[in-house]
Amino acid sequence: MRRLPLIACHLCFVLILCGGASHAVEPVPLTSTGHAKSGLTFRDAETLAFAEEISGQQLALMQLSLSTGEVSRIFPEEKNVQFGLAFSPDRQHMAYIKSVGNLNLRLVIRQLESGAEAEFGEGGFSGTQNPCFTPDSQRLLYAYPVDGRQHIWSCNLKCEDRKRVVDSVGINNWPTCTPDGLLVFGSSRDGNFEIYSQPLAGGDARRLTYSPFQDIRPRVSPDGSQIAFTSARDGNYDIYVMATDGTDVRRVTRNPERDDHPAWHPDGRLAYVAEQGGAFEIVLVEVPAGTQP
Amino acid sequence: MLNIGGFAGRNCHQRSRRAFLRAGASAAAGLGLAGLPGVVPASELGRAKSVIFLWLWGAPSHLDTFDPKPKAPAEYRGPFAPIATRTPGAHFTELFPQLAQRSDQFALIRSMVTFDGNHPAAGSWGLTGFGENPEPVHPNFGSIVAKHNLQRHGAAELPPFFFVGRGIPRDVVQRVRGFGGGRLGQQYDPFLVNCRDDSSIELPSLDLLDGITPHRLDDRRSLISLLDDSQRQLANAGIDNWDRTFQTAYGLLTKPEARQAFDLTRETEQTRQRYGRTSFGQSCLLARRLAEAAVPYIQVNWSEYVEAVTPGCDFGWDTHIYNFELLQDRHGPILDRAFSALLDDLRERGLLDTTLVVAMGEFGRTPRLNTRAARDHWPRCYFSIWAGAGVVGGRVIGESDALAEDPVTPAITPVMAGTTICELAGIDVQARSELAVLPDGTVIGELF
Numbered sequence: 001m002r003r004l005p006l007i008a009c010h011l012c013f014v015l016i017l018c019g020g021a022s023h024a025v026e027p028v029p030l031t032s033t034g035h036a037k038s039g040l041t042f043r044d045a046e047t048l049a050f051a052e053e054i055s056g057q058q059l060a061l062m063q064l065s066l067s068t069g070e071v072s073r074i075f076p077e078e079k080n081v082q083f084g085l086a087f088s089p090d091r092q093h094m095a096y097i098k099s100v101g102n103l104n105l106r107l108v109i110r111q112l113e114s115g116a117e118a119e120f121g122e123g124g125f126s127g128t129q130n131p132c133f134t135p136d137s138q139r140l141l142y143a144y145p146v147d148g149r150q151h152i153w154s155c156n157l158k159c160e161d162r163k164r165v166v167d168s169v170g171i172n173n174w175p176t177c178t179p180d181g182l183l184v185f186g187s188s189r190d191g192n193f194e195i196y197s198q199p200l201a202g203g204d205a206r207r208l209t210y211s212p213f214q215d216i217r218p219r220v221s222p223d224g225s226q227i228a229f230t231s232a233r234d235g236n237y238d239i240y241v242m243a244t245d246g247t248d249v250r251r252v253t254r255n256p257e258r259d260d261h262p263a264w265h266p267d268g269r270l271a272y273v274a275e276q277g278g279a280f281e282i283v284l285v286e287v288p289a290g291t292q293p
Numbered sequence: 294m295l296n297i298g299g300f301a302g303r304n305c306h307q308r309s310r311r312a313f314l315r316a317g318a319s320a321a322a323g324l325g326l327a328g329l330p331g332v333v334p335a336s337e338l339g340r341a342k343s344v345i346f347l348w349l350w351g352a353p354s355h356l357d358t359f360d361p362k363p364k365a366p367a368e369y370r371g372p373f374a375p376i377a378t379r380t381p382g383a384h385f386t387e388l389f390p391q392l393a394q395r396s397d398q399f400a401l402i403r404s405m406v407t408f409d410g411n412h413p414a415a416g417s418w419g420l421t422g423f424g425e426n427p428e429p430v431h432p433n434f435g436s437i438v439a440k441h442n443l444q445r446h447g448a449a450e451l452p453p454f455f456f457v458g459r460g461i462p463r464d465v466v467q468r469v470r471g472f473g474g475g476r477l478g479q480q481y482d483p484f485l486v487n488c489r490d491d492s493s494i495e496l497p498s499l500d501l502l503d504g505i506t507p508h509r510l511d512d513r514r515s516l517i518s519l520l521d522d523s524q525r526q527l528a529n530a531g532i533d534n535w536d537r538t539f540q541t542a543y544g545l546l547t548k549p550e551a552r553q554a555f556d557l558t559r560e561t562e563q564t565r566q567r568y569g570r571t572s573f574g575q576s577c578l579l580a581r582r583l584a585e586a587a588v589p590y591i592q593v594n595w596s597e598y599v600e601a602v603t604p605g606c607d608f609g610w611d612t613h614i615y616n617f618e619l620l621q622d623r624h625g626p627i628l629d630r631a632f633s634a635l636l637d638d639l640r641e642r643g644l645l646d647t648t649l650v651v652a653m654g655e656f657g658r659t660p661r662l663n664t665r666a667a668r669d670h671w672p673r674c675y676f677s678i679w680a681g682a683g684v685v686g687g688r689v690i691g692e693s694d695a696l697a698e699d700p701v702t703p704a705i706t707p708v709m710a711g712t713t714i715c716e717l718a719g720i721d722v723q724a725r726s727e728l729a730v731l732p733d734g735t736v737i738g739e740l741f
Binding site: 034035038056057060079080081082099100101105126127129145146147148149150159165169170171173188189191192193212213215216224232235236258278279280 | 372373489491567569572605618622630663664
């Protein structure tokens, strides 16, 4: 278990106490290891989970307490690569991806209270990615490639009853949902990565971004009104926010290095991974107000 | 002699793959390259006091890095947009914005061809210019440079040939047989140094030493006692082949001035940051320090294992799955930052004129996406990057076809890369003949 430097914790407490303030504040550092981090997701208002490259050979699942600054491994004994963590909205399940052999990865759905696990059992050259639970917590969305294309699929909590949800040319990735069932995702169907939406129940995809450079990793806000995403549209990777219809785009970060992997705190702030001096730390920031109500 | 035919390569799936060119030892001579066979311009011979060879182990996709094909069908082109560079008409993918801004400092070859689709075998081709058979295996280019330097100048304080990285390059099955001295002998194997993301250094040849600490390194009497004890332990254990590297390490550790070459804490925080806080980034910084210390050949290994997400492996470029994700989120940014910092740092210190920097993997990756929307092995076409020591920047040499499947210009082969490196390091045709290495090798004339 690690603790943040005292000053970082102090800043963290200050921001938590001020949470919800409308004025812009400097990003608050939440970690201090410098290691690469990805797949940020809040388990609840207190706990942020993510994957961290803890050594040159291992990605591990981590959890960070916002109130104490303590960072610990979710599976302390695990030796293999794990990443792609997601929690169900009802907080009953988590999903993640683990490496179990050479080019052999498994998607795991774990019942949090009992620890019972279901696995996507197709081993060998499998490449499930970026799991995300549906708003009713009854199914899991994930990206998975077949026949040279990468689709978005869903399965039930036993990793069964798989259904293709998004089917197009190119690479589809990063599913995320509004509470009322709008699926938002990234796709390269029109050339490079852009962000699209389509009803989870089925229907046509609608393109939300038009940038000659990458628009990736969308994340829908807890109230379903905004999408945070990473874009290289202004020269390097920064965090942006837009309304779920693609309007009202706002730039959240202006870092000459890379900002990526946004995740919404339940209170509407954003955590993301900021590259600073070639090192990677998670920071928390207020989101600038939009023009839409 | 140039043999045109076919051979059955094998990839990680153990499937056969057809390759269309098979070259004999004198293949390059028949490929119609510009320049005189076997030489670089006289003004450039021996200009490279040091060679930094960035070995992108596991094989980067050429389409997703430096040879994008945005007009190719979706099942080929991948999701990354092309961006303009400082080389007129040349585009890289958007994963390499910093290198795109420095393309006037390096030449890019897009017509590399190798002759095996397996990692270890292609690794031997890439590092030696030849296949693994017949035995004994040919020497790594670095071993040739090392022997030449030892013969001409005698032993220096630092070994003449370094590997910077975790270990001997390998896949999960076996090591690359052409990693070291080969037929020149084990005494020309590389000296291995591992550099971690926190700038700390490990000398694997001293792994068997217990209790070695910075404090003990500074306490000469304590250190010598420790080393003597350990040497006896090694001898008692019958580990003879460790003796040379152990002796080298011993020498380094007992000479503080030699140790300084490894000490990245002597760099400013700003310098360490610009390379990135990654193992590869800090390894590139260490390579610059070693070049500054006049080490003739430094091979920086991206990883020990080719495998990208296999337990116990270390994120190589072998992206049979997660190709786009790994390149976008990890490999691309790390390479873009570290390589750019290395070029800037060498140039700012006045070292780029006398340091040759080469970056390449062992082959390319399948232009057509595989079932898992990623890319497999492709020896028929790949890239290499060359900078410094008289190489003219801002050039693209060679061209691949519309799908990046094959060069449409004469192929450039690993033995040509090795011959060019050796010429720039001062090993001319006569010297190569005396060493009995790189027979009939030709120089990549378009680099000058």
